[in-house]
Amino acid sequence: MGGLSPDPREVVSGLLGDERLLRACAERDMGALFRMLNARGVSTRRIAAAVNITQGRVYDYMNGKSRVEKLALFEQIADAFHVPGHLLGLARRPWEPVPTTVEHQRVGHPPPDSDDLVAMDHFRTADRQTGGSRLYGAVVRHLSEQVAPRLVGLGSGPQVFTAAAALTEMAGWMAHDSGHNDCAARHFARALTLARASGDMSLAAHVAASNSHLARETGDAATAVGWARTGLELAAQGPRIPALTARLHTMQARALAVAAQRTPAVRALEAARGDLEASADADHPWLSPFDAAAMASEAALILRDLGQYDQALTHAEQAVTLREAGRARSLALSRITLVDIHVRRGDLDAAVHVGHDLLSTSPTLGSVRVLQQLDDLRLLLEPHRGYPPVREYLTRFDDAHRARMLLLADVIPPHREGTTR
Template sequence: MGVQPGLREVAAGLLQDERLLRACAARDMGAVFRLLNARGLSTRRIAAAVEIGQGRLYDYMNGKTRVEKLALFEQIADAFHIPGELLGLARRPWEPDATPEPPTSAQALSEADGDDLVTVDAFRRADRQAGGGRLYSAVVHHLSGKVAPRLVDVASSPQVFAAAAALTETAGWMAHDSGRDDLAARHFARALPLARAAGDLPLAAHVAASTSHLSLQAGDPVKAAHWAAVGIELARRGPRLPGLMARLNTMLARAMASSRQYGPAVQALDRAHAALAVGADDENPWLSPFDDATLAGESALALRDLGQSEQALRHGEQAVALREEGRTRSLTLSRIALARIHVDCGDLDAAVGVGTELLNTSPTLGSVRVVHQLDELGQLFRQYREYSPVRDYLARFDEACKARMLLLADIVSSSRGGSR
């Protein structure tokens, strides 16, 4: 392709930059191009290197559109010598052999375990930023091709089973985010025995919490409460992890609130807040983090179900304020919940204000769950369309939804065969 001198050297200097690693994990090529440009590469040279026009490059850099085609990802990787693994690609032909000398069995297991942790973290970070709709097939392919064969190796360490459990649970969340709750339930059901096989009680409890969440989304608060209780019992038998216990008690509170059991729900929420006040988890690398922003968002939902609108509003505002911009899906879901709570409180102007912020959500966020919740929010606003600010907002909202549906038509249509 005749790459000009200096391009690969500039990219190589960024390979240890956390910003580049985050952008690659999210497959956000616009951010990659901006970093290269900031390091002195002109947009003309970048566009020429990957054989696209400068206008198209500017669209990527300005977030107007995203790279979606596999061939272009490969072109970018090869032009700047970005390792294929960083972009979810196979090893590129120019990449050196990673194992020039055969390691000992102990070294091989240790290195594989370390790679598993990196992989789990990369998939989870990409999912939080870009949504699970376009990542689900990638994690399933990795599970079947890279992880499953090692489960039958007698030399495999328990960490291989932990990695399989964590990735299977992650696949479940991606399936849920894709609107395929039937697949999500099967993944969670498979993840639990894998976590038990690893001897990792906190990871097993973590999977139980995910199953509780899915049950609640399916409208079964009794099952949700059951799985939260199972997780709490598993967590109590393992090492003390405050964030995990906070998450489990939060799910129990959500289940109780959905059943209108005010006292048990508030007590469970109080336990969740008390647990997280002790500190965050850092002892188990296989668990997804549970932070103050997540607790605030879940508390808002529970209190809304209990009819405590003013308290729900306080927690909903806190969730939006705490949620970092890098967590696009979480921030979007928190804003949707906050807009609903403002409507509950009768403050339509505030609801429109939050709804306006939602219009800036990336239309390429690959989350069917977000699409469905935005649809529900639109239906809620339509009940008040006689109020002119709501009517004006709905015109913009509908245009944004049309654009989103055009960009996500493939993953939305594929989800219709599964449960919502």
């Protein structure tokens, strides 16, 4: 069969519009690529010879016993079979033609990612006000109907993978906000693969920060620290974006604080503050903003977990002050943190005062995260029911909660951690 084996470059060329090939490359699953070549008549001996490995290793990759991990081997595979570099998260290969404006932008149409940027800005603005539960389906539809078809097109370039990565990461956050953490984890994993495929290491680092957040939220502080460190390594490969590294240092600090690692947590928090004050080499339109309000909110939680309640209070009050009226969810979460810290400091009157402000949160805010934190807050207040202002507040709280659940019945089912879509 060896003499009749077709040219693998021609086989790959004919598969560049095949979603299975694109998926295998995006996931860096070279075993799947080899299986596709073999199914189309390319012998395992020819595959092995082309990439300078043994047939035994080819079989191991095809059977899932091992995976290609080394960058040099990915480059050999790309060059041997003429797989475009960006599909494997590599630089443009020497044999690839230099793109022209005509190749990457049709006359009379905007660049491929401009519509996606506009859509993402709209989704992001609406999400801040209404919560992820109401928008998750719309984002997933945009990905499947508007973005996915371009991923498998012959003219797809790195910018399409960048858009797909950013919007997939957004879908992950909306799934998380809806209480579906398993689903969020799958979106984040896919987003990281797409970001790597695009060659955008800053976006990959941004997704790593999201993975760190999710790991901490699901009780795995060690993994959260690991993701933050991975993100910092990825960020170092791209342009200097201080807001990005500040977010990553903050995620690291939060996970370390949860693990009661006081000194390294404080050190990471100081690094985050220093980065946020630095000037950037470049802006990145796809990254979610990490600003002074976000920094104050995260610092309050870090210091709370470290038991430094007076310092935490200062940052929590600053976070509430800095939140915009159009950021309903962030404002609600910041107020929850502030009430929490007041209770831990023993200032029940201040806790009740902020708690009444919290009840003004839009009853249609579709965020399971907010509902879960409200539930936790109620548990924190319950032992103080003997104090009349707290007892009166809990009565109002329970009435507001029942009304909220009725209004959200169409978008939020009874929530359980780990439920998936």
